[in-house]
Amino acid sequence: MLKGHPDIRITVRFLDKLYQDAVTICENEVYKDFLQNQSSKGIEACNKLNGLYLIPKDIHSQQFILVSSRQLKDGYSYISTVAHETKHAIDHTAFAKKYYNGRFEDIGKHEYSPLFEAWGEYVAHKIGHSVFISCAMNIILGMSEDEIKDELSNNQMPIRISTLQELMKQDSTKENVKEILSTLAKFAIWESDLGIDISDLSDILLTTLRNLNRYDDSARP
Known part of the structure; x- marks a missing residue:
């Protein structure tokens, strides 16, 4: 999937609690602020996700895909989760490069975001x-x-x-x-x-x- 995307560097991590690790790892201040302002219900929902793509800070950042470790016990669903989140990385990178010179933190400013x-x-x-x-x-x-x-x-x-x-x-x-x-x-x-x-x-x-x-x-x- 990343063929032709040499500027995208992805690390996949399997974790027990997506929310807590997402807040710790996230470098994008806008996205991190969004995460930290989640209600208890939002935090619970985040931890129930199969996976999460952490929107990075800029085009030079390492990009992270977090996958719930319970998926390792759930057949082979983690395969589709990693592919799904990788597609998010490809699309967000293209959007940031096209409109905001690689600054992911500005994506939410676009009227069609x-x-x-x-x-x-x-x-x-x-x-x-x-x-x-x-x-x-x-x-x-x-x-x-x-x-x-x-x-x-x-x-x-x-x-x-x-x-x-x-x-x-x-x-x-x-x-x-x-x-x-x-x-x-x-x-x-x-x-x-x-x-x-x-x-x-x-x-x-x-x-x-x-x-x-x-x-x-x-x-x-």
């Missing part, structure tokens, strides 16, 4: 899921393409569609939108990588997926 973050979650989930299918399901678990397609189409798709239907009934909070986008990302990969029919999605979700894909640079590993 919330849209960038939403788009970033979608494409990061796409990469993470694609890597999980190709590495974990195919190479490690030895599943054939037909077996993978059967598992995703017959077992996973009905569950995900039900999840989306419930999410669409809820208020459009930031977390709700992120959950919708992360789920849609799976459908996008099922269609593009495996040719699975995703037409059971509602029209509005299909339209959202198609529009997001128009701006997806698809930086596959």
Whole structure:
């Protein structure tokens, strides 16, 4: 994934408590201030994350990906988490270089930074899921393409569609939108990588997926 990105230096750390270590390691004062001002509920939510990309200070900084150590006991999900967070590193680096001369601390000043973050979650989930299918399901678990397609189409798709239907009934909070986008990302990969029919999605979700894909640079590993 980092081929062609010689300026991105990433260290991956497996940790028990993401929040406490994130505050300790983070050099980006803006992001660190955001972390330190989290409520107890926010801290708890952070520690439940699979992984966390620490937005660095500037283009010369070492970039850190923190992964919950519980993922080492949870099959091979850490593979998709590392790929997901690496995509965040690639996109944030490109954004900082294009608009702020490599200063990551200024990303939040851009008028479209919330849209960038939403788009970033979608494409990061796409990469993470694609890597999980190709590495974990195919190479490690030895599943054939037909077996993978059967598992995703017959077992996973009905569950995900039900999840989306419930999410669409809820208020459009930031977390709700992120959950919708992360789920849609799976459908996008099922269609593009495996040719699975995703037409059971509602029209509005299909339209959202198609529009997001128009701006997806698809930086596959």
